[in-house]
Amino acid sequence: MGVIESFRVALQSLDANRLRSALTMLGIIIGVGAVIGLTSVGRGAQNAVTDRIQGMGTNLLFVRPGSTQQGGVRSAAGSAPTLTMEDGEAIAEEIPTVLGVAPEAGGFVQVISQGQNLGTRIVATNAMYPSVRNHNVADGEFFTRQQVESRSLVVVLGANVARTLFGDASPVDQMIGLSLGPRRMSFRVIGVMEAKGGTGFGNQDDVVFMPITTMQERLSRQRTPGGQHVVGNLNVQVAEEREMDRTVQEIGELLRRRHRVAQDDFHVQSQQDILETANQITGIMTILLGAIAGISLLVGGIGIMNIMLVSVTERTREIGIRKAVGARWRDIMLQFLIESMVVSAVGGIVGIILGVAIARILAGLEFSGQALPAVVTADSVLTAFVVSAAVGLFFGIYPASRAARLHPIEALRYE
Amino acid sequence: MSMRATGRIGDGATGRRGDGASGAGFTPSPLDPHASSPGRPVASSGGPVIRLRGITKVYRMGSVAVHALRGISLDVYRGEMIAIMGPSGSGKSTLMNIIGCLDQPTGGSYELDGVEVSQLADDELAKVRNRRIGFVFQSFNLLPRLPALRQVELPLIYAGADDRRTRATTALELVGLTDRMHHRPTELSGGQQQRVAIARALVNQPSLILADEPTGALDSQTSLEIIGIFQQLNREHGITVVFVTHEHDIAEHTRRTIHLRDGLVVSDGPVANPRVVG
Ligand SMILES: Nc1ncnc2c1ncn2[C@@H]1O[C@H](COP(=O)(O)OP(=O)(O)OP(=O)(O)O)[C@@H](O)[C@H]1O
Ligand SMILES: [Mg+2]
Numbered sequence: 030m031g032v033i034e035s036f037r038v039a040l041q042s043l044d045a046n047r048l049r050s051a052l053t054m055l056g057i058i059i060g061v062g063a064v065i066g067l068t069s070v071g072r073g074a075q076n077a078v079t080d081r082i083q084g085m086g087t088n089l090l091f092v093r094p095g096s097t098q099q100g101g102v103r104s105a106a107g108s109a110p111t112l113t114m115e116d117g118e119a120i121a122e123e124i125p126t127v128l129g130v131a132p133e134a135g136g137f138v139q140v141i142s143q144g145q146n147l148g149t150r151i152v153a154t155n156a157m158y159p160s161v162r163n164h165n166v167a168d169g170e171f172f173t174r175q176q177v178e179s180r181s182l183v184v185v186l187g188a189n190v191a192r193t194l195f196g197d198a199s200p201v202d203q204m205i206g207l208s209l210g211p212r213r214m215s216f217r218v219i220g221v222m223e224a225k226g227g228t229g230f231g232n233q234d235d236v237v238f239m240p241i242t243t244m245q246e247r248l249s250r251q252r253t254p255g256g257q258h259v260v261g262n263l264n265v266q267v268a269e270e271r272e273m274d275r276t277v278q279e280i281g282e283l284l285r286r287r288h289r290v291a292q293d294d295f296h297v298q299s300q301q302d303i304l305e306t307a308n309q310i311t312g313i314m315t316i317l318l319g320a321i322a323g324i325s326l327l328v329g330g331i332g333i334m335n336i337m338l339v340s341v342t343e344r345t346r347e348i349g350i351r352k353a354v355g356a357r358w359r360d361i362m363l364q365f366l367i368e369s370m371v372v373s374a375v376g377g378i379v380g381i382i383l384g385v386a387i388a389r390i391l392a393g394l395e396f397s398g399q400a401l402p403a404v405v406t407a408d409s410v411l412t413a414f415v416v417s418a419a420v421g422l423f424f425g426i427y428p429a430s431r432a433a434r435l436h437p438i439e440a441l442r443y444e
Numbered sequence: 445m446s447m448r449a450t451g452r453i454g455d456g457a458t459g460r461r462g463d464g465a466s467g468a469g470f471t472p473s474p475l476d477p478h479a480s481s482p483g484r485p486v487a488s489s490g491g492p493v494i495r496l497r498g499i500t501k502v503y504r505m506g507s508v509a510v511h512a513l514r515g516i517s518l519d520v521y522r523g524e525m526i527a528i529m530g531p532s533g534s535g536k537s538t539l540m541n542i543i544g545c546l547d548q549p550t551g552g553s554y555e556l557d558g559v560e561v562s563q564l565a566d567d568e569l570a571k572v573r574n575r576r577i578g579f580v581f582q583s584f585n586l587l588p589r590l591p592a593l594r595q596v597e598l599p600l601i602y603a604g605a606d607d608r609r610t611r612a613t614t615a616l617e618l619v620g621l622t623d624r625m626h627h628r629p630t631e632l633s634g635g636q637q638q639r640v641a642i643a644r645a646l647v648n649q650p651s652l653i654l655a656d657e658p659t660g661a662l663d664s665q666t667s668l669e670i671i672g673i674f675q676q677l678n679r680e681h682g683i684t685v686v687f688v689t690h691e692h693d694i695a696e697h698t699r700r701t702i703h704l705r706d707g708l709v710v711s712d713g714p715v716a717n718p719r720v721v722g
Binding site: 031350436 | 579644
């Protein structure tokens with residue numbers, strides 16, 4: 030019997046048991062739909078994170094405190110308060126390949142404005158920030174060098190903060206109150222940053238920017254034992270991409286000299302490093318989501334096996350008749366394998382459609398103000414289809430071989 | 445017991461073989477003098493279609509062994525029409541299943557068309573069932589939901605034949621079911637269902653049609669019609685027919701009757717006054 034004939038026989042018997050075939054397919058449909066839907070969310074997050082990191086500019090280096098190697102124990106990055114304003118100034122002045130340095134210190138504040146109370150992150154930095162981080166002002170101005178030096182009580186709002194507090198009205202020249210701990214102060218809004226969008230690790234738009242000196246003077250007084258102002262990290266803009274490696278090295282040498290330490294109490298990361306780390310994390314997330322969905326696909330496959338075993342038992346007599354008129358082992362095997370593969374492949378196709386629909390719906394939703402990106406990629410669709418057909422094949426083998434092994438007389442006697 | 449039975453069948457077989465050898469070979473025509481003379485089977489140029497020697501079948505059920513066949517030896521020649529009779533449990537179905545290559549004997553030798561088939565592998569047996577043997581069952585054994593034409597095409601599908609539609613139609617014409625080709629089993633009477641089964645058995649032009657109580661589920665009038673079809677196939681197309689029956693007046697429509705008891709042949713001889721349907 031040819032493959033085409035086997036297909037016809039298989040389709041006939043699927044058609045004869047439409048409801049059962051459809052219910053069997055449902056398991057695969059849900060499994061494949063879940064795989065496509067969930068991995069698309071993972072992929073979407075991955076893309077968004079990549080976009081955002083790349084949006085920071087390619088010539089960016091981050092200097093963070095910590096990462097000291099102590100007796101084989103690596104302390105968490107950012108935990109040691111060793112990086113100072115003066116380190117940043119030294120890097121900007123002494124290393125020729127550095128275009129600019131924007132120090133960054135942070136904290137959480139309550140913003141009080143027009144009767145609203147909003148908890149948000151604060152980024153304290155200098156006037157170099159927009160150019161170093163490739164993040165520009167959409168409305169009004171960023172604070173100037175003079176405003177930083179004079180410790181002005183001015184802030185620039187992130188796009189989300191501005192929208193939440195002021196809606197469509199311009200917040201420029203409005204006064205807002207900030208409270209950090211017990212202190213509370215009035216600030217003048219001088220600008221609004223353009224929206225960066227952001228997912229994954231904190232949103233760049235849910236931020237209030239202020240001069241770092243103001244923060245050090247008025248809100249936080251953390252200093253090193255030597256009396257220098259501590260910063261969270263330094264954003265370093267390098268002139269040319271090909272000078273990145275050399276600059277990393279020179280920053281290292283400079284800071285080691287300044288800190289007078291044998292072991293580095295800081296570490297320098299390029300945007301590429303961060304991208305890799307982020308991709309690792311989102312990649313793991315995608316795999317996890319896919320694996321969870323994969324379990325439902327597995328359950329769907331077991332459903333196929335279950336139904337096929339029932340079907341083989343039910344059709345024992347039919348198998349006996351087919352064998353009596355000359356069906357060979359492979360004829361019966363092929364018939365049942367094709368049946369289970371058709372079920373899973375059709376289920377796979379419907380599941381792909383369902384998964385794409387789920388991705389579309391998810392992409393339209395917003396979670397805590399952030400759009401959830403969902404990207405269906407061709408390879409995930411192809412993988413889902415191939416996997417579902419393979420599931421049909423794998424879980425079809427056992428029932429099919431049970432059918433094919435039946436003894437004709439015993440099969441014919443079966444009631 | 446087994447010696448006696450074997451000896452007698454051996455005698456008969458020798459006699460028949462000589463008789464057949466004197467004939468001018470097999471011609472499937474009603475005008476053939478041998479074919480038209482009842483009780484005088486015609487041999488082909490070679491040996492018998494079926495040659496059984498000392499066939500035994502033992503079913504093991506736990507520690508109990510059931511000896512269904514205890515040593516069956518017989519020869520069936522091309523163009524013969526034979527009835528197998530015997531009390532319930534005497535081993536008729538067991539024997540038919542072995543002859544039909546649906547089951548394999550525990551011991552002994554079975555040559556079909558001169559080829560030893562008692563040791564063949566499953567797939568080879570399937571091929572023999574497909575090409576050389578047509579089997580008709582008491583319970584028709586048609587596939588549910590499939591129209592008659594499709595039922596008859598089934599052996600051709602497994603044979604890989606390509607002119608299936610025409611050949612199946614011809615087979616259905618032979619059993620007189622031209623007007624029921626697109627009916628499903630549930631839309632056919634018992635007699636009509638058995639005709640479909642016969643058409644399915646003969647569609648691959650087998651040398652042998654076996655039938656285990658083909659009229660067992662039918663009334664006497666319909667039984668005679670079915671036997672008439674077998675006679676016609678045997679007479680006009682030279683197909684060898686072996687069937688099991690419990691009824692003497694059905695057995696009388698053959699030219700040779702074999703009686704079984706307790707897994708042995710107890711008698712094997714020509715029918716005194718063979719009857720012809722129609
Ligand atoms: N699968 C089996 N397992 C065990 N014993 C069996 C099996 N098939 C048949 N037998 C036994 O073999 C013997 C012969 O059975 P068989 O079916 O050949 O009889 P039969 O002549 O066809 O009877 P009937 O006229 O009732 O159809 C019986 O004793 C039966 O119980
Ligand atoms: Mg029987």
